[in-house]
Each structure stands twice: as C-alpha cells, then as structure tokens.
Amino acid sequence: MxxxxxxxxxxxxxxxxxxxxxxxxxxxxxxxxxxxxxxxxxxxxxxxxxxxxxxxxxxxxxxxxxxxxxxxxxxxxxxxxxxxxxxxxxxxxxxxxxxxxxxxxxxxxxxxxxxxxxxxxxxxxxxxxxxxxxxxxxxxxxxxxxxxxxxxxxxxxxxxxxxxxxxxxxxxxxxxxxxxxxxxxxxxxxxxxxxxxxxxxxxxxxxxxxxxxxxxxxxxxxxxxxxxxxxxxxxxxxxxxxxxxxxxxxxxxxxxxxxxxxxxxxxxxxxxxxxxxxxxxxxxxxxxxxxxxxxxxxxxxxxxxxxxxxxxxxxxxxxxxxxxxxxxxxxxxxxxxxxxxxxxxxxxxxxxxxxxxxxxxxxxxxxxxxxxxxxxxxxxxxxxxxxxxxxxSSALEAWWALSSIFSGGILGLFLLGLLSKAKNPQAVFAVILGVVVIGWMSLSAILIQKGLPETFANPLHTNMTIVMGTLTIFLVGFGLTWFTQASAKAKG
CATH class of the missing domain: 1.20.1730.10 (Sodium/glucose cotransporter)
Structure with missing residues (x-):
C-alpha cells in the first residue's frame, strides 16, 4: 500500500x-x-x-x-x-x-x-x-x-x-x-x-x-x-x-x-x-x-x-x-x-x-x-x-432478509396503537399471529428441505416478510377490536 x-x-x-x-x-x-x-x-x-x-x-x-x-x-x-x-x-x-x-x-x-x-x-x-x-x-x-x-x-x-x-x-x-x-x-x-x-x-x-x-x-x-x-x-x-x-x-x-x-x-x-x-x-x-x-x-x-x-x-x-x-x-x-x-x-x-x-x-x-x-x-x-x-454472496440481500425477520412486525404493533382503539388482549393475539406468519415466511424454505410439503412454501419474496408481518398484526388487531366493540354494542 x-x-x-x-x-x-x-x-x-x-x-x-x-x-x-x-x-x-x-x-x-x-x-x-x-x-x-x-x-x-x-x-x-x-x-x-x-x-x-x-x-x-x-x-x-x-x-x-x-x-x-x-x-x-x-x-x-x-x-x-x-x-x-x-x-x-x-x-x-x-x-x-x-x-x-x-x-x-x-x-x-x-x-x-x-x-x-x-x-x-x-x-x-x-x-x-x-x-x-x-x-x-x-x-x-x-x-x-x-x-x-x-x-x-x-x-x-x-x-x-x-x-x-x-x-x-x-x-x-x-x-x-x-x-x-x-x-x-x-x-x-x-x-x-x-x-x-x-x-x-x-x-x-x-x-x-x-x-x-x-x-x-x-x-x-x-x-x-x-x-x-x-x-x-x-x-x-x-x-x-x-x-x-x-x-x-x-x-x-x-x-x-x-x-x-x-x-x-x-x-x-x-x-x-x-x-x-x-x-x-x-x-x-x-x-x-x-x-x-x-x-x-x-x-x-x-x-x-x-x-x-x-x-x-x-x-x-x-x-x-x-x-x-x-x-x-x-x-x-x-x-x-x-x-x-x-x-x-x-x-x-x-x-x-x-x-x-x-x-x-x-x-x-x-x-x-x-x-x-x-x-x-x-x-x-x-x-x-x-x-x-x-x-x-450479497451482503445487501442478506441484510434485507435479516432485517425483515428480526423486525418482528413491531411496526404493526406501533400502528395498531397509533391508529386504533385496540386493547391488550387484541394486541397480544395479533402479535402472536404476526410472529407465526413471520416465522413461516422466514423458515418455509428450510422446512421444505427437511421434508415439509411444497404446498406450505412461502410464495412471496423474502423482503415481503416485514410487510406481511406488519399487516397481519395491524389488520388482525384492528379487526378483533371492531368485532369486540360491535359485540358490546349489540349486547348493550
């Protein structure tokens, strides 16, 4: 040098x-x-x-x-x-x-x-x-x-x-x-x-x-x-x-x-x-x-x-x-x-x-x-x-994939708190379901190699993991909140 x-x-x-x-x-x-x-x-x-x-x-x-x-x-x-x-x-x-x-x-x-x-x-x-x-x-x-x-x-x-x-x-x-x-x-x-x-x-x-x-x-x-x-x-x-x-x-x-x-x-x-x-x-x-x-x-x-x-x-x-x-x-x-x-x-x-x-x-x-x-x-x-x-082979693609996985859909939880009247029970269930979706999207390729049927493959691009995790948490939490409020009004 x-x-x-x-x-x-x-x-x-x-x-x-x-x-x-x-x-x-x-x-x-x-x-x-x-x-x-x-x-x-x-x-x-x-x-x-x-x-x-x-x-x-x-x-x-x-x-x-x-x-x-x-x-x-x-x-x-x-x-x-x-x-x-x-x-x-x-x-x-x-x-x-x-x-x-x-x-x-x-x-x-x-x-x-x-x-x-x-x-x-x-x-x-x-x-x-x-x-x-x-x-x-x-x-x-x-x-x-x-x-x-x-x-x-x-x-x-x-x-x-x-x-x-x-x-x-x-x-x-x-x-x-x-x-x-x-x-x-x-x-x-x-x-x-x-x-x-x-x-x-x-x-x-x-x-x-x-x-x-x-x-x-x-x-x-x-x-x-x-x-x-x-x-x-x-x-x-x-x-x-x-x-x-x-x-x-x-x-x-x-x-x-x-x-x-x-x-x-x-x-x-x-x-x-x-x-x-x-x-x-x-x-x-x-x-x-x-x-x-x-x-x-x-x-x-x-x-x-x-x-x-x-x-x-x-x-x-x-x-x-x-x-x-x-x-x-x-x-x-x-x-x-x-x-x-x-x-x-x-x-x-x-x-x-x-x-x-x-x-x-x-x-x-x-x-x-x-x-x-x-x-x-x-x-x-x-x-x-x-x-x-x-x-x-590509640090950019590896980073994008890892950031999608580890983000854990926390944006969905944040938006749920900011844009809805969701309470603790709805948020807990939404996060659990969101983590399941993230886990499936992230690990399906590995599980298929281990013998899981092809029908369980993640059809979306890896980068969509954060998108689907976020949307799952937000939409499930929002939907449960609406259903709970509607049920309460019907009973009242």
Missing part, C-alpha cells in the same frame, strides 16, 4: 476515534449520553440521520447491486419522502411529547410491559444483524488493500468504533457522523470522477454501454410480489422506512437531541432527503463500473463480482491518495452507523430493561456504567455477527 494512502487512512482513523473520545472528558450524565441534553443543532442531527442511512451497506453493497443487476434497489430510496413526511407530521411530535428516551415507552403505555419488552428485543436483534453486515463490508476493501484476513479486520475496526461509542455517548456519535457524512459524499464523488475520466472513449460511453445492458432499469412494473419488481421494492422500502422513523430507537433518540420540535423536524427532512441523491450516486457508481470493465475487461480478474468489485477498483484503479480517501470514506460510512447502533442499543438496555426490572431508579454513576458496559457488549456481539457474514 502506498505510503500516502496509508497515511491518509490512518490519520482519519486516529482523528475520528480521538475526536469521539474527546467528548468523554466533559462532565457527563446519563441524559447527556443518550440525548445530548437536547441541545444539538438541527444540521448536525440531520447529517447524523443521513450518515446512519448510508453506512457501508450503501457505500459498497449498492454499487455491487447495480454492477450485478440494475437500479431496482434504488426504488427503496423513492419510498423515503412519504415515510419522512409521516415522521414529521406524526412521529416527531409524538416522541417529543412523551419525553422518554425509549422508543418503546409508548408501546408500554398502550399495551403494557410485554409490548415494550417484545419490541426492544426485536430492535436489539435487528441492530446486531445491521452491525454485522456493516463490519463485514468494511473489511472487504482492507482485505484487498493490505491482504489482511477479513476476520482480523472486522475485529480491529469493531474495537475502534466501540472505543468512542462507549466513552463519547450520543454527542460523539452525532458529531462524528456529521464529519463522516461530509467525507463519504466527497469520497463517492471523487470516485465517480475517476471512473468518468478513465473511460477509453470518454464519459458518454458509460451511458451507451449501460443502456445496451438495461442497467438503468428500475425493475419490472408487473404487480408481482414474488420477485424483485418495482412495486415489491417500493412497498418493502415504505414499510422499512416507516419502521425506521416510527419505531427505530436510533431515529427516535435523534428527535430528542434537538433543541425544539421544529429543529427535530428540520433534521429529519435534511437527513432523509439528502440520502436520495447520494444513493443515486452509489447506484451510478455501480453502473459506471460495469461500463468501465466492459470497455476494459482485462482490468477485472475473472470471477470477481458483486460487492467485491468496488473495493477492487478502489485498490487497483484509483490514483495514489484518492485510494486512501475512499477507504476512509467507506470507514466513515460504516463507523457512523455502527456507532449509532451501539449507542441506541445501550440506551434500550438501560431504559427498557435494567432500570425497569433489575435496578429501578439507578444513580447517574450506575446508569453511565451500565450504558458503557452495554455499549461494549453490543459492540463485541456485532463483531461476532460480522464474522458470521464472511462468505455471503
């Missing part, structure tokens, strides 16, 4: 970890660790939301997805404006009014303690899957660059993120996210520029080559939810983004870090809408790489495809210095999301479990100790999950 590239990368790593840890030298309370005392500026929170959206899943998996296929995955981004509008109109005011650092406090108010426990455990499992995917994707370019083993890189980078997340709290997370968001945008644009001017017949040839291969397609417009069509991804994206804005602890926490409700709304719009053009850039990078290697096939080793193409390009085709910047950008994307997940998971463990069932009303000192220990444990577990990701 050229000295300049190594220097750029190491300087970035040391600077960002040092910057994050510097927040630990201030006098801190548990509230500072989880919500920053509600005094952070809207632009920084917005950049943090954006950086959380991006992660290395976007930085590497989206170009890999576009290189291997088309722009079908970009439809996910098109669902964000509607989800953001609903967040600004309903979710932000709701959580600002509740004034609890837990996203699941609302569910306990509506349905009881079981709902809060169920949702918080689903959240923790989802974050472990997310962090594991990101850790794995972070390791790919460094493996190509330095020849280090992927497991070693996952362990080293994981520990680096844990250090500043564990000591700096939400302020360290948000401010490092803001810096990292700027770096990753710059890195992506720099890479795109190199591809453009590296085409033998000029930048315009990218469009002609890609167009011939139908690389700009958003997918089939057939109303089919068994394959990755435009409508399937759009519906999936809407449900995932509603879950992000409505019930995801890492987003809800950010609503509370803003000074006012209006500032929280501005940050939500900034973070969500900024992701759309940036994700477009990532998809275009993948398409441009396809054209680049179609025009110069001798530059790409045989058999190299998917998520590994972009890291290979970064290492072998970029000028000295730019490679270091791009590696730093990828780490910026990944570290920002992992740090967010670690901090929000620690907050969930303290507020939803420790202070409720183990040690009510803990002191500030004990609360901080629990937050830091929880950060450490979640960080170490995420490293283990990252090691388990090693070898998957």
């Amino acid at each position: 050229p000295f300049i590239d190594l220097a750029v990368f190491l300087l970035y790593m040391l600077a960002i970890v040092g910057f994050g840890v510097s927040f630990s030298f201030r006098k801190r309370t548990a509230s500072d660790f989880t919500t920053g005392g509600g005094r952070l500026p809207a632009w920084a929170i917005g950049m943090s939301i954006f950086a959380t959206f991006v992660s290395s899943i976007s930085f590497l998996a989206l170009p890999g997805n576009a290189f291997s296929g088309n722009w079908n995955g970009f439809v996910f981004s098109l669902s964000i404006p509607l989800a953001a509008w609903l967040a600004v109109k309903y979710f932000v005011p709701l959580y600002r009014k509740l004034k609890s650092e837990s996203a699941y406090f609302y569910l306990e108010q509506r349905f009881g303690a079981w709902a809060r426990i169920y949702a918080s455990i689903c959240y923790l499992l989802t974050q472990l899957a997310r962090m594991g995917a990101i850790m794995y994707l972070l390791a790919l370019p460094m493996n190509a660059l330095l020849g280090w083993s992927i497991p070693s890189i996952i362990i080293l980078t994981g520990i680096s993120v844990v250090i500043y997340s564990m000591w700096g709290g939400i302020e360290a997370v948000i401010w490092t996210d803001a810096v990292q968001g700027i770096i990753l945008i710059g890195g992506a644009l720099a890479c795109l520029g190199v591809i453009f001017f590296g085409m033998p017949e000029g930048p315009s040839s990218i469009f002609s080559i890609a167009n011939e291969a139908d690389k700009f397609s958003l997918g089939s417009f057939k109303l089919d939810f068994t394959t990755s069509t435009f409508w399937m991804i759009l519906v999936y994206g809407l449900f995932i983004n509603l879950q992000n804005f409505g019930i995801d602890q890492s987003y809800v926490q950010r609503y509370l870090t803003a000074k006012t409700e209006e500032e929280a709304k501005k940050s939500t719009w900034l973070g969500s809408l900024l992701y759309i053009p940036v994700s477009l850039v990532f998809f275009f990078i993948g398409t441009a790489l396809f054209a680049y290697y179609q025009a110069q096939p001798e530059l790409l080793p045989e058999g190299l495809a998917g998520d590994k193409v972009f890291p290979y390009f970064i290492v072998n085709q970029l000028p000295v210095g730019v490679t270091g910047l791009l590696i730093a950008s990828i780490f910026a994307a990944g570290m920002s999301t992992v740090s967010t997940s670690i901090n929000s998971s620690a907050t969930v463990i303290l507020s939803d479990h420790f202070s409720k069932y183990i040690h009510p009303n803990p002191s500030e000192k004990l609360s901080l100790r629990v937050l830091r220990l929880s950060s450490l444990i979640m960080g170490l577990l995420s490293i283990v999950v990252g090691l388990a990701f090693n070898g998957v």
